Amino acid sequence: MDFLISVLCLLLAWTLIQALLSNMKTRNRKLQVPPGPLPYPIVGSILQLGDKPHKSLAELAKVHECSDAKVAVDIGRAAFVTSLNLWGDQKRKINRSSHSKRFERNRENMDFMTLVLWLFLSWISIQAFLLATKARNSNHKKPPLPPGPFPYPVVGNLFKLGDKPHKSLTSLAKIYGPIMSLKLGQITTIVISSPTLAKEVLQSNDLCFSYRAPPDSIKAYDHHLHSIIWLPPLNKWRNYRKITNSHIFSAQKLDANQHLRQKKVEEMLQYVQQCSQAGVAVNIGRIAFVTSLNLLSNTMFSVDLVNPSSASAQEFKELVSSIMEEGGTPNLSDYFPVLRYVDPQGIRRRMSDRFAKMFEIFDSFFEQKLLSRKATVSVPTPSIDVLDTLLDLIQQDQDIDRTSILHLFLFEDGVGGLEEMDMDDKFGIALQKSKPLLVVPVKL
Secondary structure (H helix, E strand, O other): OHHHHHHHHHHHHHHHHHHHHHHHHHHOOOOOOOOOOOOEOOOEOHHHOOOOHHHHHHHHHHHOOOHHHOEEEEEOOEEEEEOOHHHHHHHHHHOHHHHHHHHHHHHHHHHHHHHHHHHHHHHHHHHHHHHHHHHHHOOOOOOOOOOOOOOEOOOEOHHHOOOOHHHHHHHHHHHHOOEEEEEEOOEEEEEEOOHHHHHHHHHHOOOOOOOOOOOHHHHHHHHHHOOOOOOOOOHHHHHHHHHHHHHOOOHHHHHHOHHHHHHHHHHHHHHHHHHHHHOOOOOHHHHHHHHHHHHHHHHHHOOOOOOOOOOHHHHHHHHHHHHHHHHHOOOHHHHOHHHHHOOOOOHHHHHHHHHHHHHHHHHHHHHHHHHHHHHOOOOOOOOOOHHHHHHHHHHOOOOOOHHHHHHHHHHHHHHHHHHHHHHHHHHHHHHHHHOOOOOOOOOO
């Protein structure tokens, strides 16, 4: 119903604009009309006629010094020329045919507008009847929404969020309580600010609230159809969750990769020592990112993705940061679903370009792994990385394919992990800077 009301408001605004434009077009015609009072918008000069129009017209003719007592007035959208009886009779005889044609043309225009209005009102009535019938025939009654601020037409409560939504929501929670409803554009949102209610929602009713509506930017390359983060808790999601828990994040797999973590930390220390001996400054954020990236790439593909001293590390970091930035940018398409077809901000288009670059990198490792497995097909080798494990699952027909693996690497093991590690490194450095370093004596 909110959508229908918004459409009705837009139609009425469009009709008003068309009426004003038509009025301006009519008054801008090069016609020799007598002088008259300046009309008000929409109503024209109808308010100046009073309860005795004949006397008011005579007074207007004197005020505007009209010859032959002729005066032009606008009554609503219609223009009239009034005059004395003698001059009026002669004028009507001369222009009777032209007045008749003009009247017929105006009547046709009014008939068309009336037809459009009646068709629209009929459509609104039919839609309202269908909605009422559907609500009456439903087996359960729709529960009422929690209290919240009154939404404006079309935009809802978007303007109440401001530039600091967390503070605005805190202020609104003091007025409407710990659970409230907001209308963000065309999307109804429930906001919970109480720890007790949050615990009940996230623990007691976790299955009902486990599905996360994917934003429009995540729908690039159909990522929401293959990502364990955005899939609904159905069979496909349960299968992916079982695979990740058993073959990727299990304690046995993590312990098996302990030597990789030690190796990458040793390489990082060696690089820092080399820079110290050469008197070169060390970019801590960059070397931490490179170490995390190579650790993940070795865990997944058994190769180093970048070199600490090369420019490719910074390029890959910028690619990861751009993906996270595009994913976190407020998007009009998320608040007004009808705009998803046009992508007004271009976020989904740019996200598709970033995803394409990431998939190109992952796909190259995929091809290399397939070629190496074909070369050693006669000599079976144990699975040494995540990609080997997933390829074994494909051969076992575990409801997973190449596309699912690429999307799995994109966020679950790739971009999400790198961004989280990068933020942890920066936050840790900030904490160290906020407090002076302490020298603790130790016994060797």
